[in-house]
Amino acid sequence: MSDYIVLVKQVPDVTQITDNAFNLETGTLIRSRLVSVINELDAQALAFANKMRQDTGDKDAKIICLTMGPPMAEAVLRYGLSRCADTAVLLTDKALSGADTLATANPLAFAIRKIVNEILNEDSDYYVVCGMQSVDGDTAQVPPQIAEELGLPCITYVTGSEYNKGRFEFTRIISGGSQVVSARKMPAVITVAKYEYPLFATFVGARRANRMEIIRWGASDIKATHIGVEGSKTRVIRVFPPGKSIRKCEQVRDAKSLAKALINSFKSGNGEGGKDDVGQAKRYILPDRRVGRFDRSFEGTRKENEDFAILSAKLKELGISEVNQINERAKKEILAAAGEHFHKRALEDMINGLQISELSYKDEVWVVAEHSNNTIHPATFELIGKARELADSLETNVGVCLAGERVEQMAKELISAGADNVYIIEDKLLGVFDPTAHRKVIADAISTYQPQIILYAATPQGRMLAPMVSYRLGCGLTADCTSLDIRDSSRRGQIGILMQTRPALGGNVMATICTKDSRSQMATARPGVMKRLTPDESRRGKVIKYEVQLSDSDVSLEIIKTELGTGEVNFGAEVIVSGGKGMQSRDNYERLVGSLCDCLVTKLNTQVERGASRAAVEQGFIDRVHQVGQTGTAVGSKLYVALGISGAIQHMIGVANTETIVAINSDPHAPIFKQCDYYVVGSVEDTVPQLVQALETE
Numbered sequence: 142m143s144d145y146i147v148l149v150k151q152v153p154d155v156t157q158i159t160d161n162a163f164n165l166e167t168g169t170l171i172r173s174r175l176v177s178v179i180n181e182l183d184a185q186a187l188a189f190a191n192k193m194r195q196d197t198g199d200k201d202a203k204i205i206c207l208t209m210g211p212p213m214a215e216a217v218l219r220y221g222l223s224r225c226a227d228t229a230v231l232l233t234d235k236a237l238s239g240a241d242t243l244a245t246a247n248p249l250a251f252a253i254r255k256i257v258n259e260i261l262n263e264d265s266d267y268y269v270v271c272g273m274q275s276v277d278g279d280t281a282q283v284p285p286q287i288a289e290e291l292g293l294p295c296i297t298y299v300t301g302s303e304y305n306k307g308r309f310e311f312t313r314i315i316s317g318g319s320q321v322v323s324a325r326k327m328p329a330v331i332t333v334a335k336y337e338y339p340l341f342a343t344f345v346g347a348r349r350a351n352r353m354e355i356i357r358w359g360a361s362d363i364k365a366t367h368i369g370v371e372g373s374k375t376r377v378i379r380v381f382p383p384g385k386s387i388r389k390c391e392q393v394r395d396a397k398s399l400a401k402a403l404i405n406s407f408k409s410g411n412g413e414g415g416k417d418d419v420g421q422a423k424r425y426i427l428p429d430r431r432v433g434r435f436d437r438s439f440e441g442t443r444k445e446n447e448d449f450a451i452l453s454a455k456l457k458e459l460g461i462s463e464v465n466q467i468n469e470r471a472k473k474e475i476l477a478a479a480g481e482h483f484h485k486r487a488l489e490d491m492i493n494g495l496q497i498s499e500l501s502y503k504d505e506v507w508v509v510a511e512h513s514n515n516t517i518h519p520a521t522f523e524l525i526g527k528a529r530e531l532a533d534s535l536e537t538n539v540g541v542c543l544a545g546e547r548v549e550q551m552a553k554e555l556i557s558a559g560a561d562n563v564y565i566i567e568d569k570l571l572g573v574f575d576p577t578a579h580r581k582v583i584a585d586a587i588s589t590y591q592p593q594i595i596l597y598a599a600t601p602q603g604r605m606l607a608p609m610v611s612y613r614l615g616c617g618l619t620a621d622c623t624s625l626d627i628r629d630s631s632r633r634g635q636i637g638i639l640m641q642t643r644p645a646l647g648g649n650v651m652a653t654i655c656t657k658d659s660r661s662q663m664a665t666a667r668p669g670v671m672k673r674l675t676p677d678e679s680r681r682g683k684v685i686k687y688e689v690q691l692s693d694s695d696v697s698l699e700i701i702k703t704e705l706g707t708g709e710v711n712f713g714a715e716v717i718v719s720g721g722k723g724m725q726s727r728d729n730y731e732r733l734v735g736s737l738c739d740c741l742v743t744k745l746n747t748q749v750e751r752g753a754s755r756a757a758v759e760q761g762f763i764d765r766v767h768q769v770g771q772t773g774t775a776v777g778s779k780l781y782v783a784l785g786i787s788g789a790i791q792h793m794i795g796v797a798n799t800e801t802i803v804a805i806n807s808d809p810h811a812p813i814f815k816q817c818d819y820y821v822v823g824s825v826e827d828t829v830p831q832l833v834q835a836l837e838t839e
């Protein structure tokens with residue numbers, strides 16, 4: 142019978158982050174200014190493991206909580222012990238701090254090995270159960286990377302389990318639907334996306350937890366191979382506040398005013414879209430192609446750009462045209478002109494940097510294609526659009542890696558979308574997506590062709606595959622990027638590197654990250670953010686077949702059932718009315734969404750389509766094909782009306798390109814109100830009929 146190793150993490154309470162809570166210079170959190178809590182999804186993972194144990198009826202099965210963190214992280218282990226855990230292990234050591242996901246997954250995997258050897262008596266029948274992601278990192282990378290280090294199957298985004306004939310079958314979220322799967326071998330890693338039955342501590346449990354001894358290990362106890370800052374494969378370049386959303390976020394008091402706002406914004410098309418006011422980054426130019434010999438205006442940070450601007454202006458003034466003409470007297474004059482901007486050591490680094498114009502990375506920019514049922518996922522086309530832009534700046538080609546069974550016929554579409562070369566990997570074992578089999582062939586192809594950049598879509602599939610491939614190849618990976626640019630870090634001797642910008646800490650900050658000590662730079666990018674190019678049927682490209690050797694033992698999961706949305710839906714319509722869980726029932730959805738759609742068709746004389754949140758689909762209010770969001774469809778209508786939808790990130794990703802968003806929600810604190818243009822605080826039952834009436838008389 143299985144045992145359970147549950148990974149728990151202490152995180153800052155991101156709902157209470159204050160402006161003074163992090164140091165913008167270093168990008169680090171000032172933990173003492175924040176309330177620490179257990180990561181919510183880890184608490185759910187713990188409850189999930191407890192339910193699995195109950196389902197098997199095995200009272201002897203152990204639940205072991207493991208955390209890596211500072212000594213104060215002991216609190217989350219006591220949380221676990223007070224609920225259902227039998228043993229708790231704290232991995233704590235200063236040497237482990239400052240780690241990225243690779244240098245977090247690595248020591249955790251080594252600690253798991255030690256737990257198996259010393260606590261589970263080398264019994265390999267166990268599950269590693271984790272929350273899908275932590276709210277501070279939001280990457281979802283650590284569990285698949287642990288699975289990669291340990292060579293285990295990984296089942297991500299699990300929402301339910303059933304114990305059937307001696308084995309667990311897990312329901313999990315996939316793009317466009319859900320799937321029931323089982324691990325083909327044990328042990329296995331699972332990540333929990335939702336389990337809404339929390340465990341509470343009893344008085345007796347809390348007292349027992351406080352008395353229990355916690356096992357403490359340091360870095361030398363586990364002998365991990367990648368630890369701390371040194372073992373990390375990414376480096377934070379800068380941290381900055383997110384640009385203000387330019388959505389209006391205007392509260393409308395009554396249905397009449399809402400009807401007016403809705404008609405006006407539709408007619409004038411004055412919605413602003415959801416872009417943050419970060420502006421368009423200027424297109425990168427290779428150092429050799431720049432007008433000035435000393436032009437270093439493509440540095441990764443504003444400070445470095447300013448410093449190099451001072452340096453090049455002074456060099457011009459001194460009549461210096463070659464680096465070797467910079468003598469001690471010139472340096473003194475430059476430093477005097479620089480004042481507080483930079484000092485002697487920085488100047489030496491900058492002068493060294495000026496001598497380098499060779500790119501730090503070579504070869505193609507790749508996109509790993511995602512597809513199902515012979516259809517390429519829309520996010521793949523968006524990535525190709527971005528890859529085209531990056532590759533053009535770097536004067537190289539765009540490659541697309543397409544793995545599956547009989548997939549070659551999709552190559553033409555990828556070339557029309559902007560690819561120069563399509564690398565086809567075909568095998569009957571790649572017919573359905575299996576993380577272990579796919580990561581093996583994709584990592585092999587990357588090792589062979591060594592592209593300099595590899596982009597994956599931040600879909601459930603991409604967020605599982607990319608961490609496994611990057612870990613396997615020892616490369617850095619940045620999750621969920623919303624912006625990707627080529628820049629230099631001349632002072633560090635790096636030219637033409639990928640600056641990967643992403644939201645962190647629940648969207649409270651933005652971080653720009655670059656790869657270090659890796660052969661390739663890898664990132665997942667949020668669907669709906671990058672722009673797809675207009676397809677060009679006349680484009681020509683090469684199709685290159687890459688041969689692989691796969692055997693049945695490379696397949697890690699048994700797929701028991703896949704449910705995908707079926708039917709026709711017109712998300713190209715100018716108006717979409719979506720209902721969420723707040724619609725309460727299928728009848729309400731039919732009546733309220735239906736009446737508003739009918740009314741808008743007549744009033745605005747346009748096509749109107751019905752949409753839904755994932756929660757509404759799961760409640761059975763409407764078919765899955767109508768789901769909007771990260772695992773549904775990303776829409777870009779003129780008008781999006783959200784009824785009883787809270788505004789979860791996975792939903793809002795799908796409406797980022799909509800011109801105007803209108804929301805009706807009974808909760809005055811609903812997150813969607815901070816991400817829309819007009820909103821009414823009120824119940825859908827009252828507000829929608831009033832709105833329909835107001836629209837009819839308007």
Ligand SMILES: Cc1cc2nc3c(=O)[nH]c(=O)nc-3n(C[C@H](O)[C@H](O)[C@H](O)COP(=O)(O)OP(=O)(O)OC[C@H]3O[C@@H](n4cnc5c(N)ncnc54)[C@H](O)[C@@H]3O)c2cc1C
Nearest residue numbers: 721722723754755756770771772773785787807808824825
């Ligand atoms: C990997 C992954 C992928 C996901 N992909 C998607 C996706 O593609 N799309 C998606 O939508 N979600 C997705 N989700 C789920 C997402 O995280 C949220 O759980 C989901 O969007 C919530 O849907 P909701 O807003 O309808 O429900 P809830 O979050 O439950 O919100 C219901 C809202 O209705 C309001 N309400 C209740 N009663 C009323 C009333 N009478 N009148 C007015 N308002 C009322 C409440 O105040 C609340 O704000 C994904 C999650 C994961 C983990």
